[in-house]
Amino acid sequence: MNRSRSGRKCRSRGSSITTAIALVCALSVLVLPGQASADPAPPPAAGGEGDKSLDEVRRDIDALYRKAGAATDAYNLAEDQAQGQSGEIVKLARSIVAGEERINELKDRLGAQARAQYRTGGVPQSARLMLSGDPDLFLRGAGRMQQGQAAVKGMLDELTRTQEDLRTYSQDASSEWQKLEANRKRKEKAQKEVKKQIAAAEKLEARLEEKERSRLLELEREEQYRAQTAWLNSGALKNGGKGGAASTAQGKQAVSFATAQIGDPYVWGAEGPAAFDCSGLTQQAWRAAGRAVPRTSQEQWRLLPKVAVADMRPGDLIIYFPDASHVAMYVGDGAMVHAPRPGRTVTIAGAGSMPILGVVRPG
Known part of the structure; x- marks a missing residue:
């Protein structure tokens, strides 16, 4: 992605990650355990x-x-x-x-x-x-x-x-x-x-x-x-739901790139600069941080160092489903950024909103 476009997106969205997480929290998607005396009320049942x-x-x-x-x-x-x-x-x-x-x-x-x-x-x-x-x-x-x-x-x-x-x-x-x-x-x-x-x-x-x-x-x-x-209430994350240690400088760069793409459409096989699939987004985010990672979610799962879910930190990659067919980037506070599927755009979501296979750490 060229610098001018990246700069425009970053300036126009500003604190996009903070705003997006706040929005998701407001929608009760990222409810942390222990924040209220009772379990949060579920949405209306179908x-x-x-x-x-x-x-x-x-x-x-x-x-x-x-x-x-x-x-x-x-x-x-x-x-x-x-x-x-x-x-x-x-x-x-x-x-x-x-x-x-x-x-x-x-x-x-x-x-x-x-x-x-x-x-x-x-x-x-x-x-x-x-x-x-x-x-x-x-x-x-x-x-x-x-x-x-x-x-x-x-x-x-x-x-x-x-x-x-x-x-x-x-x-x-x-x-x-x-x-x-x-x-x-x-x-x-x-x-x-x-x-x-x-x-x-x-x-x-x-x-x-x-x-x-x-x-x-x-x-x-x-x-x-x-x-x-259910994932948060299970105690999956340390530090009251915040996860492991603070992100590294490279991890922060990767998160910054990924969140700057919020709103870009999912296109299968795409790796930027204006559209991404799930692994195209994570690969390009870490490339922007100076670290080469494999192109696919399955290869990212197979080749990158694995860490415990409880210890994940911003910048780590969360691999989903038993066949490792989806990947997202952890951004902290129980949230992740990902390119979901065709018909959707890059967005912030709850890190536990899909079945987690494991977590890998590019750097």
């Missing part, structure tokens, strides 16, 4: 068969978007690997060209040696020296002859090594091309799956009337409220 049916629709839509999220991760991983393989192929191609140029140069030099011997009638230099009858000439010439023979042997050895390297480079390039093609097919398959799941979810939503869609959003918030409240 009633009637119509509401129950709508809730089932909500669950179906959520399931479809979760499948789309998993497929997006597969697409992003294949794309990331393909980019690495393309770079490797370019390096191998350069090595092959350099190897071919060196082989041609060595062949030219060896050819020059052969032509020089031909011009002397094919008589070996050692024989010519012996027939000269001049001992001093013989001694001087013998030394030069040994040097010349050593040089020719060195060129022949280098030629053999270069030819072997060239064969290895060619084999490696062929292998990388095969991997690249396999990843291209995986990308295409994942892309089709993403579009299929999103289209199915959008089709379900399109069948609803405006009033039903509004109620659907209410049901979604109610479910997040229940999950967040």
Whole structure:
């Protein structure tokens, strides 16, 4: 993301993280345990068969978007690997060209040696020296002859090594091309799956009337409220619900970048500057803080150091669902920032509003 756009967003939103957390708190999404003498009153319960049916629709839509999220991760991983393989192929191609140029140069030099011997009638230099009858000439010439023979042997050895390297480079390039093609097919398959799941979810939503869609959003918030409240009341976080130690300088930078994107749309496969998917947001936030992290939520979970949920601090990444198909960034006070799904924008939400798989710490 360019600095000018980032600066405008940061200035226009100012203390966006503070405001967003306050708003979420006001909506009772981030209710901390022990703040009142009794449990907070739950939102109005859905009633009637119509509401129950709508809730089932909500669950179906959520399931479809979760499948789309998993497929997006597969697409992003294949794309990331393909980019690495393309770079490797370019390096191998350069090595092959350099190897071919060196082989041609060595062949030219060896050819020059052969032509020089031909011009002397094919008589070996050692024989010519012996027939000269001049001992001093013989001694001087013998030394030069040994040097010349050593040089020719060195060129022949280098030629053999270069030819072997060239064969290895060619084999490696062929292998990388095969991997690249396999990843291209995986990308295409994942892309089709993403579009299929999103289209199915959008089709379900399109069948609803405006009033039903509004109620659907209410049901979604109610479910997040229940999950967040239960999570906080479980004592999942230390320090009265604030979490572990204070953030590092890098963590603060990452949080600042992520919260500056609040309001940007979710677009699958996007990594900025104006739209993001979940792992695209966390990756770019930590890149802005000077730390490279893997592209997908599953790779972030697999490769980054894990920390206890109770010890997480701002900047840590929260991985959700058993298949690690969603990721968010912890911002403190029981809240996280994330790019939720298609049709939604980057937003602040309760860190426990979805099932947590674990927490990783980029730096």
